Amino acid sequence: xxxxxxxxxxxxxxxxxxxxxxxxxxxxxxALRERSGGVLDVPEGSLYPALYRLxxxxxxxxxxxxxxxxxxxxxxxxxxxxAALAEGRADWRRMAAGINAVLMDGEAHA
Amino acid sequence: MPETVDAYLDDLRRRVPASDRWWDRALAExxxxxxxxxxxxxxxxxxxxFGTPAEVAGGLAKEYxxxxxxxxxxxxxxxxxxxxxxxxxxxxGPMMIGSVTSPALALVEVLLAQFGxxxxxxxxxxxxxxxxxxxxSALACxxxxxxxxxxxxxxxxxxxxxxPAMAAVLALVTWALRRRAGRGEWLAAGTESAWLRVWxxxxxxxxxxxCVVAGANAFQLGAMRDGLWPTLYTAWGPLPAxxxxxxxxxxxxxxxxxxxxxxxxxx
Numbered sequence: 001x002x003x004x005x006x007x008x009x010x011x012x013x014x015x016x017x018x019x020x021x022x023x024x025x026x027x028x029x030x031a032l033r034e035r036s037g038g039v040l041d042v043p044e045g046s047l048y049p050a051l052y053r054l055x056x057x058x059x060x061x062x063x064x065x066x067x068x069x070x071x072x073x074x075x076x077x078x079x080x081x082x083a084a085l086a087e088g089r090a091d092w093r094r095m096a097a098g099i100n101a102v103l104m105d106g107e108a109h110a
Numbered sequence: 111m112p113e114t115v116d117a118y119l120d121d122l123r124r125r126v127p128a129s130d131r132w133w134d135r136a137l138a139e140x141x142x143x144x145x146x147x148x149x150x151x152x153x154x155x156x157x158x159x160f161g162t163p164a165e166v167a168g169g170l171a172k173e174y175x176x177x178x179x180x181x182x183x184x185x186x187x188x189x190x191x192x193x194x195x196x197x198x199x200x201x202x203g204p205m206m207i208g209s210v211t212s213p214a215l216a217l218v219e220v221l222l223a224q225f226g227x228x229x230x231x232x233x234x235x236x237x238x239x240x241x242x243x244x245x246x247s248a249l250a251c252x253x254x255x256x257x258x259x260x261x262x263x264x265x266x267x268x269x270x271x272x273x274p275a276m277a278a279v280l281a282l283v284t285w286a287l288r289r290r291a292g293r294g295e296w297l298a299a300g301t302e303s304a305w306l307r308v309w310x311x312x313x314x315x316x317x318x319x320x321c322v323v324a325g326a327n328a329f330q331l332g333a334m335r336d337g338l339w340p341t342l343y344t345a346w347g348p349l350p351a352x353x354x355x356x357x358x359x360x361x362x363x364x365x366x367x368x369x370x371x372x373x374x375x376x377x
Binding site for chain 2: 024025026029041043044045046047048049052053056070071072073
């Protein structure tokens with residue numbers, strides 16, 4: 001999928017991944033790729049600005065973890081993040097329905 | 111694109127401040143990420159997927175700027191409150207420069223304005239070739255000099271005499287920008303003027319620096335008239351006094367340009 005198309009939804013996608021449980025940056029990217037069947041191939045460097053935005057907005061929280069050999073920052077969803085995710089899902093459903101109606105309608109007429 | 115994770119991280123480190131907690135954290139996370147990815151898929155694939163160091167530094171710098179800007183607003187508020195409170199205790203009201211009861215305050219005001227002024231201009235010169243915020247330059251300096259502007263702008267209605275000084279300083283900065291463009295280090299030589307490029311990339315910063323130029327000169331003229339050199343001002347008139355102010359500003363800019371690169375991590 002085009003990077004531009006993903007970018008507008010990256011934060012919602014990250015919230016969705018974190019709703020399944022806490023994770024560090026690389027694990028979040030892996031989950032995005034696996035759960036989308038490889039369709040969502042996000043430029044990995046763009047993940048961290050998005051994570052910092054979520055944290056600044058209070059939608060995600062993070063702390064250092066020493067469970068692995070390396071120092072690692074683990075992110076988790078906050079309560080505000082859960083509410084934002086629910087709102088993001090509702091927005092997406094509306095938008096997808098609208099886009100779908102137009103695109104599929106065009107296909108039916110073709 | 112660097113070929114190994116270590117080379118990539120070195121490249122990225124060169125683009126960001128040397129000792130800044132926010133960036134240290136980002137770099138530690140990127141380090142962990144890249145090594146995880148390299149273990150899974152090899153270094154080349156990991157680096158390819160992550161993006162170039164320039165892209166990554168640029169993306170992070172935007173977020174860093176937002177964080178800095180939040181602090182910057184509080185500095186402005188603090189400076190304004192401090193000005194009002196300190197003015198209330200000064201015998202000369204807001205014109206503290208002339209007050210014999212507060213020489214220390216007067217000194218701080220002079221240093222703040224000149225220091226911030228010179229550093230802010232240098233920040234503007236440095237900003238175009240590097241992601242804004244990826245050095246200590248831009249917002250850190252603007253914070254300092256905007257505090258000076260807030261303190262000084264209200265002080266000095268005697269602004270007209272400062273116009274030659276402002277013109278001289280703007281000419282100096284434009285010359286410095288063009289020199290950089292000529293050397294091709296920070297500004298790519300092109301058809302657009304350096305100022306236009308800076309304006310398009312960083313309009314808020316450009317506005318801030320221009321305000322500082324105006325503010326610092328207004329302050330200096332005000333100080334000349336009402337405090338430090340009243341005899342000179344009344345004897346010579348505003349324009350010669352403005353020329354003297356210009357000379358003082360140029361000294362401040364040059365001094366700042368010599369010292370600032372080390373402090374701003376742009377050397």
